Amino acid sequence: MTELPRSYADRDAVARSFDLFGFLSRYGTVIALVLLVAFNLAFTRNFATMQTLNVNLTQVCTIVVVAVGMTLVIATGGIDLSVGSLMAISGALAPMIFLGKILPIGSIYLSVAAAMIMSVLVAGLLGLFNGWLVARFRIQPIVATLVLFIAGRGIAQVMTNGNLQTFRVPEFQWIGLARPLDIPAQVIIMAVIVAAAAWVLKKTLFGRCVLAVGGNERASELAGIAVSRIKLAVYGISGLCAGLAGLIVIAINSSSDANLVGLGMELDAIAAVAVGGTLLSGGKATIVGTLLGALTIQLVRYTLLANGVPDAAALVVKAGIIALAVWLQQQHRG
Amino acid sequence: MNRARLVRIIGTYGVLIALAALVLFGYLRYDRFLSYYNVMTLLRYNSMFALVALGMCFVIMTGGIDLSVGSVAALGSVASALASPYGIVPGLAAGIGAGLVAGLINGVLVTRANLMPFIATLATMQAASGSALLLAGNQTVSVSYESGFTAIGQGSLWTFPIPTTIAVVAYLIGSLVLNYTGTGRAVLAIGGGEDASRLMGLRTDRVKFLVYVASGGLAGLAGVILASQFGAGQPIEGVGWELFAIAGVVVGGTLLTGGSGSVVTTLAGVLLLGILFNVLNFENGMGWISLSAYWQSVIRGLFLLTVVLLQARLTRRRVGAL
Numbered sequence: 138m139t140e141l142p143r144s145y146a147d148r149d150a151v152a153r154s155f156d157l158f159g160f161l162s163r164y165g166t167v168i169a170l171v172l173l174v175a176f177n178l179a180f181t182r183n184f185a186t187m188q189t190l191n192v193n194l195t196q197v198c199t200i201v202v203v204a205v206g207m208t209l210v211i212a213t214g215g216i217d218l219s220v221g222s223l224m225a226i227s228g229a230l231a232p233m234i235f236l237g238k239i240l241p242i243g244s245i246y247l248s249v250a251a252a253m254i255m256s257v258l259v260a261g262l263l264g265l266f267n268g269w270l271v272a273r274f275r276i277q278p279i280v281a282t283l284v285l286f287i288a289g290r291g292i293a294q295v296m297t298n299g300n301l302q303t304f305r306v307p308e309f310q311w312i313g314l315a316r317p318l319d320i321p322a323q324v325i326i327m328a329v330i331v332a333a334a335a336w337v338l339k340k341t342l343f344g345r346c347v348l349a350v351g352g353n354e355r356a357s358e359l360a361g362i363a364v365s366r367i368k369l370a371v372y373g374i375s376g377l378c379a380g381l382a383g384l385i386v387i388a389i390n391s392s393s394d395a396n397l398v399g400l401g402m403e404l405d406a407i408a409a410v411a412v413g414g415t416l417l418s419g420g421k422a423t424i425v426g427t428l429l430g431a432l433t434i435q436l437v438r439y440t441l442l443a444n445g446v447p448d449a450a451a452l453v454v455k456a457g458i459i460a461l462a463v464w465l466q467q468q469h470r471g
Numbered sequence: 472m473n474r475a476r477l478v479r480i481i482g483t484y485g486v487l488i489a490l491a492a493l494v495l496f497g498y499l500r501y502d503r504f505l506s507y508y509n510v511m512t513l514l515r516y517n518s519m520f521a522l523v524a525l526g527m528c529f530v531i532m533t534g535g536i537d538l539s540v541g542s543v544a545a546l547g548s549v550a551s552a553l554a555s556p557y558g559i560v561p562g563l564a565a566g567i568g569a570g571l572v573a574g575l576i577n578g579v580l581v582t583r584a585n586l587m588p589f590i591a592t593l594a595t596m597q598a599a600s601g602s603a604l605l606l607a608g609n610q611t612v613s614v615s616y617e618s619g620f621t622a623i624g625q626g627s628l629w630t631f632p633i634p635t636t637i638a639v640v641a642y643l644i645g646s647l648v649l650n651y652t653g654t655g656r657a658v659l660a661i662g663g664g665e666d667a668s669r670l671m672g673l674r675t676d677r678v679k680f681l682v683y684v685a686s687g688g689l690a691g692l693a694g695v696i697l698a699s700q701f702g703a704g705q706p707i708e709g710v711g712w713e714l715f716a717i718a719g720v721v722v723g724g725t726l727l728t729g730g731s732g733s734v735v736t737t738l739a740g741v742l743l744l745g746i747l748f749n750v751l752n753f754e755n756g757m758g759w760i761s762l763s764a765y766w767q768s769v770i771r772g773l774f775l776l777t778v779v780l781l782q783a784r785l786t787r788r789r790v791g792a793l
Contacts, residue, residue: 277728279589281779287771417589450605456601460590460591
């Protein structure tokens, strides 16, 4: 057999001609974002203001933080449905600690620090539990994380007995309300997390291992990668991200409602990852893409709302965008 | 008895044994557990979930998943509530029709556009939810009480709740289709190995299309019952139904990787989860313990965890990711 297999020859031919789908799947999100900004500049009143920018950024922050963890999980070929519930748990736990309901700590600074660290850590541990189910028992990720999706919100509701916890604690709420240099604190947190995760995924051994596991698990194992440990780590990180996002949400709201914190977040995060161009089957991931994906979805929603389209219709449009983005991805690969 | 055989029996009949044990426990512990009222209320309420789980079971057996059922049921409930003044048949038709359209879209996205079932139905979920809110104008839609529409959810046929009758008939049909028709066998074949099935000459796309349409239609029907039972079309109901349906299917012993499964044990799985809460309510009523309603989801999750761990131990089947 000296001849190339047909499919390779075909692929070469496609590569030589202009690859529209490839182009769109690589730059589609950026193009969409540019078009949306252009449209808004032309038609939406008061679009080019700091306020618009801040509104959009603060609304997208929690989604981006969660979606960064989700990107890592999806990069290994997994999925994490439990993020919304983990947000609810961390959001329920933190006020219980800094309001002194669990154990009285004299200094407000100490108790706020304890609250933040504890609740993020608990979410991270629950994430590790997801990873343990996936790695140790080889349970499909969608089922393994379904357990905490269902039980997690229940745990948060049981902890608070379903009651709303309201508070006014500036020492804690800076995470959602402070604006150093006129930039909302959570936007800075988001930027730091995105930059760190992008660096880890691109430049570190761990990042390469994550992608390798998603690309071909069996081959990675044979190549000596500790697949189980990588999986544990990504689910743990996803849990940490969700825990942090939970804190930001309750800080913005000055209250924590276990029934509502993080509700539907898993879908928003997955949508951001998909629109951003990360392969849902694993092996190829982009953190910056996820950021752009989340921004695109947010901006679509903002554009529609600012121009008088009801929120419900925005949902339908969002659905269309997700389907289209993944379809484009598929065309490129196929 | 050797180990392999034991494993197989537990795998197949585990849920039925657990169900029987739970019913026996309830019967021995609570006076009114098997009373007419309690049993009928339980069956009436769980019929909706049973219908949704039936469609989900077929989709999962092909190796797919349908995350849209919850919002499709909500859409169905709104559509049927809007059509309810014209009578029972238009109400039914509107609800089921809305569900079929959603299922059709899922089917096209999965078979024509080749989207992963997970992501295609995720998109449909959002679209259906948005459509339901738009149709309902962001509020619940009261059904008409004059047209007799409420009989579907609240009525009884020879002392047997109508929703339950509908569910039982649906499961009978589902079981017959799965076990005795070419399409049913094809569903399992596709879940076992899609490429192999296609090479064997099965029309895999057609069968997959059909299961998504069926799942949508059943979710729409569940929506009709929801509207009729509670007297209103509810655009924000159905949140999380998809995951409870999946839980029922998994507890029923159907593998999420597809290729194997049973309609009857799915029904048992749904009933098992339903009865678990009934038992919880009785336990609260006895006053020994007091568990708030919020414990339900915790217990549901623990139950799912147990089953999933058991399955992982028992079946030893290597499962791929997602």
